[in-house]
Amino acid sequence: MSHSEVTTESRAVRVLLITAAGGVVTLFLLLPLMAVFIEALRKGWEVFFEALRDEAALSAVKLTLTAAAISVPMNTLFGVAAAWAVTKFRFKGRALLISLIDLPFAVSPVIAGLVWVLLFGSQGWFGEWLEKYDLKIIFALPGIVIATAFVTFPFVARELIPLMESQGSDQEEAAVTLGAGGWKIFWRVTVPNIKWGLLYGILLCNARAMGEFGAVSVVSGHIRGETNTLPLHVEVLYNEYQFSAAFACATLLALLALVTLGIKSAIEHFTGHVANGH
Amino acid sequence: MSKRRVIPGFGLSLGFTVIYLSLLILIPLAALFLKAAGVGWRGWLELLTNERVLAAAKLTFGASACAAALSTVTGLLVTWVLVRYRFPGRRLMDAMIDLPFALPTAVAGITLTAIYAPNGWIGAYLDRIGIKAAYSPLGIFLALTFIGFPFVVRTMQPVLEDFTRDTEEAAATLGAGRWTTFRRVVLPALMPALITGFTLAFARAIGEYGSVIFISGNLPYKTEILPLLIVSKLEEFNVPAAAVIASGMLIISFALLFCINLLQRWLNWQPR
Amino acid sequence: MSISIHSIHKTFGTYKALEDISLEVPNGSLTALLGPSGSGKTTLLRIVAGLESADPGPGRILFHGENVVDIPAGKRQVGFVFQHYALFRHMTVADNISFGLTVLPRNQRPSRNEINDRVAELISLVKLDGLHQRRPHELSGGQRQRVALARALAIRPKVLLLDEPFGALDAQVRKDLRRWLRLFHDEIGLTTLFVTHDQEEALELADQVVVMRNARIEQVGPPQKIYDHPRTPFVYEFLGNVNKLVTPDGVTRYVRPHEIEVKFAAELDLQTDRLAEVQHLFSAGPVASLSVRADDGQFIEVEISRKQLEEMALSVGDKVALGLPATS
Numbered sequence: 001m002s003h004s005e006v007t008t009e010s011r012a013v014r015v016l017l018i019t020a021a022g023g024v025v026t027l028f029l030l031l032p033l034m035a036v037f038i039e040a041l042r043k044g045w046e047v048f049f050e051a052l053r054d055e056a057a058l059s060a061v062k063l064t065l066t067a068a069a070i071s072v073p074m075n076t077l078f079g080v081a082a083a084w085a086v087t088k089f090r091f092k093g094r095a096l097l098i099s100l101i102d103l104p105f106a107v108s109p110v111i112a113g114l115v116w117v118l119l120f121g122s123q124g125w126f127g128e129w130l131e132k133y134d135l136k137i138i139f140a141l142p143g144i145v146i147a148t149a150f151v152t153f154p155f156v157a158r159e160l161i162p163l164m165e166s167q168g169s170d171q172e173e174a175a176v177t178l179g180a181g182g183w184k185i186f187w188r189v190t191v192p193n194i195k196w197g198l199l200y201g202i203l204l205c206n207a208r209a210m211g212e213f214g215a216v217s218v219v220s221g222h223i224r225g226e227t228n229t230l231p232l233h234v235e236v237l238y239n240e241y242q243f244s245a246a247f248a249c250a251t252l253l254a255l256l257a258l259v260t261l262g263i264k265s266a267i268e269h270f271t272g273h274v275a276n277g278h
Numbered sequence: 279m280s281k282r283r284v285i286p287g288f289g290l291s292l293g294f295t296v297i298y299l300s301l302l303i304l305i306p307l308a309a310l311f312l313k314a315a316g317v318g319w320r321g322w323l324e325l326l327t328n329e330r331v332l333a334a335a336k337l338t339f340g341a342s343a344c345a346a347a348l349s350t351v352t353g354l355l356v357t358w359v360l361v362r363y364r365f366p367g368r369r370l371m372d373a374m375i376d377l378p379f380a381l382p383t384a385v386a387g388i389t390l391t392a393i394y395a396p397n398g399w400i401g402a403y404l405d406r407i408g409i410k411a412a413y414s415p416l417g418i419f420l421a422l423t424f425i426g427f428p429f430v431v432r433t434m435q436p437v438l439e440d441f442t443r444d445t446e447e448a449a450a451t452l453g454a455g456r457w458t459t460f461r462r463v464v465l466p467a468l469m470p471a472l473i474t475g476f477t478l479a480f481a482r483a484i485g486e487y488g489s490v491i492f493i494s495g496n497l498p499y500k501t502e503i504l505p506l507l508i509v510s511k512l513e514e515f516n517v518p519a520a521a522v523i524a525s526g527m528l529i530i531s532f533a534l535l536f537c538i539n540l541l542q543r544w545l546n547w548q549p550r
Numbered sequence: 551m552s553i554s555i556h557s558i559h560k561t562f563g564t565y566k567a568l569e570d571i572s573l574e575v576p577n578g579s580l581t582a583l584l585g586p587s588g589s590g591k592t593t594l595l596r597i598v599a600g601l602e603s604a605d606p607g608p609g610r611i612l613f614h615g616e617n618v619v620d621i622p623a624g625k626r627q628v629g630f631v632f633q634h635y636a637l638f639r640h641m642t643v644a645d646n647i648s649f650g651l652t653v654l655p656r657n658q659r660p661s662r663n664e665i666n667d668r669v670a671e672l673i674s675l676v677k678l679d680g681l682h683q684r685r686p687h688e689l690s691g692g693q694r695q696r697v698a699l700a701r702a703l704a705i706r707p708k709v710l711l712l713d714e715p716f717g718a719l720d721a722q723v724r725k726d727l728r729r730w731l732r733l734f735h736d737e738i739g740l741t742t743l744f745v746t747h748d749q750e751e752a753l754e755l756a757d758q759v760v761v762m763r764n765a766r767i768e769q770v771g772p773p774q775k776i777y778d779h780p781r782t783p784f785v786y787e788f789l790g791n792v793n794k795l796v797t798p799d800g801v802t803r804y805v806r807p808h809e810i811e812v813k814f815a816a817e818l819d820l821q822t823d824r825l826a827e828v829q830h831l832f833s834a835g836p837v838a839s840l841s842v843r844a845d846d847g848q849f850i851e852v853e854i855s856r857k858q859l860e861e862m863a864l865s866v867g868d869k870v871a872l873g874l875p876a877t878s
Contacts, residue, residue: 009456014363021359022371024352028424029374033381035389035399078298085291089283097295103303105478106531108485109383110505111524114512115306118313123517125309150302170636172285173601176623177630178650178705182286188653192640204379211382213488218509231384231488238388238492247392250385257380265373284601284623 036254040247051237051245052252059225060233061252066141067216067229068209071149075205079156080198084186087164088172098161104153112150113218116143139221144229147215152208159201163194196267207260211253307528314525317518325522330498331507338504339530341415342483345422349479350472352423353430360431361438375431378424383488390421391493413495418503421489426479433475434468441467470545477538484531551708551741552577553598554612559605560593567593568604569765575709575743575758577614580735582752583745585762586788591745592633592713594762598743599711600626613708629702629740633714635694637686643697644669644682650705672700676734692723703738712744716751728755749789753777761785780804793850795874803874807839807853811873814862818871826850828868833859842870 009017040048051057082101086094104112118124120137130137137143171193175185191198213231220227228236230253237246314322325331359365360372378386394401394411404411411417441464449459487505494501504527511520553575560568568590575581583591596602598611600623610617618626638646651665660668673679676696686694695715702710715731716724732755735742746752752759753773761768761776761784769781780786786804787794793810795803818825829849830841838859840852850872864870 008362013456017355018359018363018365021356022367024356025371025374028352028427029377031393031399032386032389032424033374033377035392036385039389039392074298078295081291081298082295084287085295088285089288089292091288091292097299100299100304103307106481106485106535107307107528108487108505108508108524110487110508111310111485111528114508114520114524115310117512118309118517118521119306121517123515146302150306153302169285170632170634171638173623174630174632174636174638174701175649175653176284176286177599177601177626177628178653178701179624179627180649180653181624184653185286188649189638192638207380207382211380211385213382213384214485214505217487218512231382234384234388235492243392246388250382250388253382253385257377257382257385260380261373261376264376265369 036247036250040251043244047244048248051248056225057233057249060228060230064210064230067144067148068206070145071209072206074149075152076156076202079160082157083160083164088169101154101157109151109214110218113147113215116147116219138219139227143219144216147219148209148212151212151215152205155205156201159197163197167193196271200264200267203260203263207256210256310521311525313521322522325519326526333499334502334504334507338484341418341422342480345419345483346426346476346480348423349426349430350476353427357431357434357438375428378428386489387492412493417493418490421493422483422486425486425489426483429478430475434471437471470542473542481535551614553709556610558609561605566765577741578739579757580742581758582756583760584752589762590765591762595711595713595745599623599628599630627708629707629710631698631702631712633717635698637694637697639686642683642685646697647672647700647704672704676700691719692727710740710742714745807851809875810852812852812854813871815869815871823871823873826870826872828864828866
């Protein structure tokens with residue numbers, strides 16, 4: 001790309017703007033990221049590893065992985081189905097459906113937890129019934145899963161809808177005229193075309209699922225070693241003034257974020273497209 | 279209109295989408311409003327106009343709006359630099375933008391506190407000149423700016439990338455200077471994206487919990503945000519009050535989003 | 551295999567895309583659907599393919615006498631070439647071409663070897679030898695088009711349908727490919743229906759031209775006949791290169807530039823001719839075209855041979871007599 005002289009700024013202005021932007025990014029983004037690692041190692045590697053080997057920490061990691069392993073596939077399935085429905089077909093209420101998919105973005109995570117307490121908590125609609133059959137949803141794994149699923153609900157769909165809309169349905173129609181059925185079209189024509197967007201959607205959904213705090217905090221009950229996910233464990237340690245341990249556990253989550261961003265960059269590099277994730 | 283659709287899977291995909299959406303999102307939200315309605319119209323208003331709730335609401339919406347505004351300004355700067363200039367470290371900068379999306383909010387909360395606490399990295403300097411960053415509304419504002427920043431950049435980036443330079447060149451040939459061109463040609467074209475970015479950042483900030491509670495200090499009437507108030511009502515087992523506050527919050531958020539959507543539509547309809 | 555279309559209607563919401571369309575496409579013919587954008591030609595093609603369905607009613611589409619209206623697109627055995635080819639971007643040329651064979655149910659699917667043979671045969675038929683393993687983005691526009699054609703032919707279609715087959719190509723490639731397609735059609739003899747908005751393309755390529763406008767068919771016939779005897783003013787104007795003249799008694803006539811005789815002013819026949827002044831001369835082609843202004847002020851385009859231009863030694867400002875053809 002060659003830009004004509006008239007549409008770019010003078011060198012001095014450019015340098016000034018780049019410096020200012022660099023300053024903003026360093027101060028707002030880079031500094032907090034570095035702080036996680038530096039604070040974690042403030043008391044040395046021994047304390048760092050001690051915190052990670054702690055039984056409560058290990059059980060928190062396990063719970064976090066379990067909750068993500070259930071809620072992410074659920075939302076992936078939903079995201080693919082929703083994107084297929086709204087991009088391959090035109091029907092009444094389509095615009096409304098698209099807005100509803102975005103709805104959870106406007107709902108506070110705390111409310112995303114609260115709604116489940118209202119339904120399944122001891123004072124909730126199904127509370128008595130659940131108690132009678134000795135089923136536990138709130139303060140247990142199912143509650144954590146559904147609260148996580150609520151919060152991470154739109155991510156895969158949001159990634160796929162613009163992508164599939166821009167690709168159109170030509171290739172699917174061509175496959176139809178060549179005699180392919182629904183599943184064959186989906187697996188052999190659609191999936192290869194959306195795989196990078198899908199992968200990024202799943203990664204983002206996963207990062208948010210593992211890191212979810214507000215919603216899970218409301219439904220988990222904070223039972224140490226039982227219903228504490230990793231972010232909740234970080235909170236507990238922090239409130240007990242075990243700062244280094246809290247930051248040590250936080251590094252695991254920060255690494256997850258970095259890996260997610262790294263893969264995103266790599267995908268963009270390979271495909272030459274900007275994945276637009278919110 | 280014919281009923282037969284050429285591409286298969288309409289019934290299955292739409293059916294699954296609607297059922298999943300209803301079970302996971304719509305029915306639970308409806309239950310929330312039903313629960314809130316249970317206290318009656320007057321009870322509802324009374325609970326919402328309680329002084330502590332009002333203080334929290336003022337803080338939540340005020341800090342969120344200020345934070346979204348700062349995110350918009352800095353986001354515009356960073357987007358411009360990322361799209362228009364080539365410089366060492368550009369790819370890294372681009373990759374870093376999404377950090378607040380990917381970093382769990384609790385982690386953001388404790389690390390921002392570590393930076394802005396009176397004995398923190400930056401907080402210590404601010405403390406010396408008499409500014410209290412953490413445990414004050416300023417801290418809440420900083421956390422919310424962190425959270426909202428990527429929304430602005432990622433909304434504006436594709437729009438600025440697609441914005442062809444012809445119009446800028448045309449403005450230059452007509453004698454406009456760079457700043458005039460930016461103000462009168464580029465900025466109006468970016469306006470819808472700016473507003474969308476602001477709205478997304480604002481909506482996200484209103485509901486934000488994890489990154490705020492560590493840095494805010496959580497003093498009723500002073501540094502207590504609405505989501506925290508909901509949690510403390512729950513901890514007092516005052517479920518109806520929690521539902522009422524949540525319903526009020528949702529109504530205001532939805533209404534705000536709706537209004538800004540209308541504004542956006544109006545801007546998009548302006549003849550170019 | 552012939553295609554018969556009987557009273558097909560199509561509406562999108564309140565918009566009428568097709569109104570009472572009936573058409574015969576003879577077996578083995580190459581038929582062009584010609585019309586401006588929005589005339590309904592692509593919709594008609596997609597209905598024949600089964601990619602859209604016509605409004606419910608008595609409308610029928612027959613392939614060799616068999617009504618296919620209720621047969622879904624995937625079972626109709628039509629070869630459809632999309633305007634932008636719709637090649638599967640992630641597949642090689644060979645995989646694109648074999649797709650239709652590999653998705654057949656297991657009991658109908660040819661063996662791997664048979665599929666490979668068929669692909670090789672098609673690749674040489676469309677002159678893409680050596681490009682088996684390329685992907686669509688590594689091909690030129692003309693090559694992509696031929697891959698799309700080979701892919702459509704792989705399923706041994708009963709009819710071939712092409713949507714603006716040359717629409718996305720450069721002028722030169724367009725011309726070459728047009729000739730090639732004509733020869734190709736003659737070689738394989740498959741009943742072919744194609745959509746175009748380019749009258750030159752339709753006239754040069756097709757055995758039968760169907761002129762469409764505003765959801766209706768204006769005229770059907772062989773190219774020569776349509777060009778020489780347009781049935782409506784629209785067809786006259788759409789086929790291009792026509793003067794719209796108003797005679798002194800107020801009647802509108804359509805006269806093609808080459809139908810007008812140019813003589814010296816001295817040879818003016820007051821009964822039939824018109825006096826005119828040369829305004830502009832253009833002679834950088836096989837024929838010379840003249841822009842003249844008649845004595846009543848109308849501008850007329852005329853075409854004469856280069857030889858005649860030289861013999862008459864005409865230049866701008868000269869007066870000439872125009873001999874109009876007798877009204878038929």
